[in-house]
Amino acid sequence: MPWDIQYKNGIYLPQIDWWLDAQKPANRAVVSHAHIDHCARHKEIVCTPATARLMRARMPGKRVEHLLPFGQAEQLTSDTSVTLLPAGHIFGSALCLLEHSQHGRLLYTGDFKLHAGLAAEPCATPQADVLIMETTFGRPRYVFPPVEEVRAALVKFCQQAFAAGATPVFYAYGLGKSQELLCILGAAGLPVMMHSETFRLTETCRQLGLALPDYHEFSADKLPGHVVICPPQSRNASFLRKIPAPRTAMVSGWALDRSTVFRHRCDAAFPLSDHADFPELLRFVELVKPKRVLTLHGFAADFARHLRQLGIDAWAISEHNQMELPLLGPPRPAV
């Protein structure tokens, strides 16, 4: 009997009555990582110790936590085991591997990337019968430049800003991207100041054992000579007015879209991403060797179509579910 997989505000598995990254409060959910769009106020969760701690910082409240270190299999139900493996997305982020004697191996990626980052554990690539994967950058045009090239460009942007008497300001998500950016800037000897929200999340990562260069909370008095990292939404806030002559840049995989500079009203954009690009998505499928792929987030329908053209049984499970999943036709082999 195959896995019964439903999508409604996250993945629901009725055969075992567990959710994967439910976006609304659920009784029992595996949480892949601590980004807000993958969490909710659940009653009972399974996640890595780092994700639990980061979740507590972002979403206080009582819940039963089952902390599962990477690579350690535990029984989720009487006939299903769960193993969390590094997803390479942000610190503590996990792929979730479920094994059931009749339904087979199901791998759920959450968000992931294959290229090595400086602030996340390297991504694992276990084999599975069914793969449920995120496809944020699931169109062929999304190919990131080599990471070293982007890192060098970020450093050059700072040096040029300082040379012009300006303060380099990076817009980056507080959890994941900001710590990655800090590692890049620190390695180049550039001192960093962080918006208070970013600072708080970075402190939590450091306390959890993530090795990071020095950084300071933003202080207008001590600003000269520092690079500033702040969340994207703070661009219009009073925060930015505290910075004389800011030179701003968005740091995101979406920088591959020309409109990014315009949309974020910044001076530059750099394609440094916590997600897999199109070639990495394909490579991941190759390595996992699934019999069936279900896609969600981003260009899910496009990527599933691309996989089908390669002869892989693949369907979008998220936004275009009704149109994508075949309602008629021969039954697909059980996986």
Ligand SMILES: [Zn+2]
């Ligand atoms: Zn994420």
